[in-house]
Amino acid sequence: MPFLARGRPAVTTTGATTELAEFASGLEFADLPPEVVERITWHVLDAVGAGLAGSAKPWNAVVRRYALRESAPGPCTAYGSAATARPEWAALANATAGHGFEIDDYALPALAHPGCVVVPAALAVGEELGAGGRRMLAAAAAGFETVVRFGLATTPSLTSDRGFHVTGVHGVFGAAAVACRLRGLDAGTTASAYGLAASHAGGVTEYTRSGGEVKRLHAGLAAMGGIRAATLARDGFTGPRTAVEGPRGLLRAYAARARPAALTDGLGTRWELHGLALKRYCVCAGIQAPLQAVAELRARHDLPPAAVEEVVVGVDDATRAHVGAVGAHPRDMTEAQFSARHAVAMSLVLGGNGPGHYARLEAAGFDLPAVSALAARVRLERDAEAEAAFPARLLARVRVRLRGGGELVRVAEAPGSPGAPMTGEEIEAKFLGLAGEVAGDRAARAVRDAVRALPHDGPVAAVLAPVREEFTRRNA
Structure with a gap:
């Protein structure tokens, strides 16, 4: 046939x-x-x-x-x-x-x-x-x-x-x-x-x-x-x-x-x-909006982990399938960065989801008991607004239910996405932070300047030359 x-x-x-x-x-x-x-x-x-x-x-x-x-x-x-x-x-x-x-x-x-x-x-x-x-x-x-x-x-x-x-x-x-x-x-x-x-x-x-x-x-x-x-x-x-x-x-x-x-x-x-x-947080794109919602709640309210009864994260179906399979106990960095439960808990316990936070998790053998304990109280569900927006936009509705009563709610869009774009200053600050940590601030600034020169026909070889020179110096 x-x-x-x-x-x-x-x-x-x-x-x-x-x-x-x-x-x-x-x-x-x-x-x-x-x-x-x-x-x-x-x-x-x-x-x-x-x-x-x-x-x-x-x-x-x-x-x-x-x-x-x-x-x-x-x-x-x-x-x-x-x-x-x-x-x-x-x-x-x-x-x-x-x-x-x-x-x-x-x-x-x-x-x-x-x-x-x-x-x-x-x-x-x-x-x-x-x-x-x-x-x-x-x-x-x-x-x-x-x-x-x-x-x-x-x-x-x-x-x-x-x-x-x-x-x-x-x-x-x-x-x-x-x-x-x-x-x-x-x-x-x-x-x-x-x-x-x-x-x-x-x-x-x-x-x-x-x-x-x-x-x-x-x-x-x-x-x-x-x-x-x-x-x-x-x-x-x-x-x-x-x-x-x-x-x-x-x-x-x-x-x-x-x-x-x-x-x-x-x-x-x-x-x-x-x-x-562009991404603000070191996690899958589908977790960017939930983390932004949590960050905005943390900025407005005192949210010690002990006060949190449950966190309900509402996202679209595709996102829930993609980042909802790994639970509260990731075994490696991939699982950690693809677990919405763990990432939300990390934001509440450690105060963020940047390179330093994940370095701390890695150093602990991917076992931070306080984070995992809260992650077990994070639940994902389908959100109608997020579902209607997907895939043109990534939205999340986060509800933090407090012990003793009360609930805090925040809807956020993935930062750095078309609906919530980063400014040029934010993009540059992100680059200098990431590159400076690895290659040093001087090399990072030189790379930035070489990239800025590309539209003026600056040489491609100049982009990574400062990095290679820095590691040559370190190896001398």
């Missing part, structure tokens, strides 16, 4: 793989609206900060050591190291680190994580080529737009119905777009690269149920796979030109309810980057 005769209609988008390739291969810096240049530049800065913060974590250091050991000599910087590598390997290490501490960007309603893959790929290939900032930003814009459009076409079905991780599936196409554009590959070669990238897409979300560090690696594999696909296509190796939309292509394989038109509708004339979001 033919595969297409098994019930569901075929995905019939015409030429999506080719249209996406034509968009990426033809994009120039001059084509970017000023607001796109500004947004991408901020997200480059944020992604580098997230990557530097992640590079200090032991699970991400494992991947960096592996990458540096396996790579031939190359010119590309590895976060948190004085060593360099070939582009694929530097991107593997840096993208893993960038997705390695739950402080990287995301997109609504696409539910994608573009920056952790696109930016490391752009920096690695940009360093390899000695590229200028404008060329790099055009490539990064192509990568961000590609990832977001794949998200719009496949989520939430990709995860809710099939269990795949957005970063590993979408990101490889973003990285391929970046590498092809930076290397000046034509549309046909880029389409072939996308055909190869489709066979690198993957990653399942069982980590939301039983932990493990693999979630961080999905970004690294996507960045590595996208660069590899571009390199092989450049060298003449071919992939299917309908790998995305074909009857046995990615959309049919990875999403039960795909929206094929989202890939190309308005492509080249309408940007879909308005939904890009």
